[in-house]
Amino acid sequence: MANKVKPRVKVPSSASAGEAITIKTLISHQMESGQRKDSDGNVIPRSIINRFTAEFNGQTVIDVVLAPAISTNPYFEFEAVVPESGDFTFTWYDDTGDVYTETKSVEVS
Amino acid sequence: MTFTRRKLMALGASAAAAALLPIRAFAAVEEVGAIADFTGGAAVGEGGITIDAPEIAENGNTVPISVSAPGAVEVRLYADGNPLPGVATFRFGPLSASQTASTRIRLAGSQNVVAVAKMADGSFMQASVPVKVTIGGCGG
Numbered sequence: 001m002a003n004k005v006k007p008r009v010k011v012p013s014s015a016s017a018g019e020a021i022t023i024k025t026l027i028s029h030q031m032e033s034g035q036r037k038d039s040d041g042n043v044i045p046r047s048i049i050n051r052f053t054a055e056f057n058g059q060t061v062i063d064v065v066l067a068p069a070i071s072t073n074p075y076f077e078f079e080a081v082v083p084e085s086g087d088f089t090f091t092w093y094d095d096t097g098d099v100y101t102e103t104k105s106v107e108v109s
Numbered sequence: 110m111t112f113t114r115r116k117l118m119a120l121g122a123s124a125a126a127a128a129l130l131p132i133r134a135f136a137a138v139e140e141v142g143a144i145a146d147f148t149g150g151a152a153v154g155e156g157g158i159t160i161d162a163p164e165i166a167e168n169g170n171t172v173p174i175s176v177s178a179p180g181a182v183e184v185r186l187y188a189d190g191n192p193l194p195g196v197a198t199f200r201f202g203p204l205s206a207s208q209t210a211s212t213r214i215r216l217a218g219s220q221n222v223v224a225v226a227k228m229a230d231g232s233f234m235q236a237s238v239p240v241k242v243t244i245g246g247c248g249g
Contacts, residue, residue, distance in 0.1 A: 020206030033215070035192055051139070060202025062210065067141045069188055069196040071171040071213040078199075079206035 005029050009090055011104040020079045023054065023061075027092050027100065033068035049074055051093040056106075057086040082106050141195025144225055147185055148233045158184070158224050158236035166216065169242040174222060175211040178234070181226035184208065190220030218245045 010024040027049065034046025048068055054061040061080040080088075085108045092100040144153075161175035176199070178184050186196040199210045208226075216222070223237040 055202075056204050059204045060200075061204045062202060063200040064210070064212075065139050065141055065198035067195045067197060068193060069191050069215045071215055075211075075213050077175075077211035079209055080204050081206045082204070 005092075005094070005098070005100055007090065007092060007100050007102040009088075009102050009104055011088055011106060013105070014107040014109060015082050017083055017108050018081055020081055021106070022077065022079050023088070024075070024077045025052070025054070025090055025102075026073060026075045028073050029092075029094070031068065031070060031072045031074060035068065047095050049092045049094050051091075052076060053091045054078070054080070055089045055091075056080060056082060057084070061088075082108055084108050139198075141185060141187075141198050143194065144185075144187060144223070144235075147225055147227070151233055153225065153233040153235045155235065157228075157234040158226050160222060160224050160236055160238045161211075162222055162238050162240050164239075165241045165243065167243045169216040169218065169245045171213045172216050172240060172242070173211065174214050175209070176224045177207070177209040178224065178226035179208055180228050181208045181234075182229055183227040184210070185225050186214070187223040187225070188214065188216055188220055189223060191215070191217045196222075216240060216242045216245070218242050 005028055007027040012021050015021050029049050032044055032047040036044045038044055046068060048066060050066055052064040052066060062078050066074060085106060088104045090102045158178040166172040176184055176186060182201060184199045187194045188196050196214050197212060201208050219241045221237045221239050223235060225233060225235045227233055
């Protein structure tokens, strides 16, 4: 399923300095909890995204540790302040070792 | 030293395990852990945190939860009725506008959702809300 992982991020393209902006992120991922069993009764091994970070120009906005109790297609909504124009970098860390990143630019007027 | 077949097999197995170990160590990921691990036994106050959750969740597979803890540096969410109670840890950085985050979580059944926040001064606060779940969300 890892090949289907696709991050989606919603960030306003412009903001005024110091304004709180709402960021919404979603990544398609099955978040296999490691609790489920297949039809033969074997436990399906855990495979989740275990960490998500959002940074703006290298400074942390939020750093989330995820447990299997986070739903399929992990969704996060939070608020950030942007002191100057720059780029948001969103990073998701998969149990498989894969890292998915997405960047969004914000213009501060 | 002569190798018997058994010795060779054992050697092979341990070599394989040793080869796997560094990868596992590298992949060691932080878990949310238990509430006691987080607070270190410190007293936990009540209030100061708002959890926004539906009173009744029809589908336990995806329950929208929003937590707000003004002045917190770290917030952990727990679902005490889940097989693994830890849900998520939120750490707020210098550029977070508010100590607020929303996500969607799985709940195995009707239970309390607990949020524990570590405040900037090192104290701990907690809040909990009961959520009724019609269809549990942990499979099995």
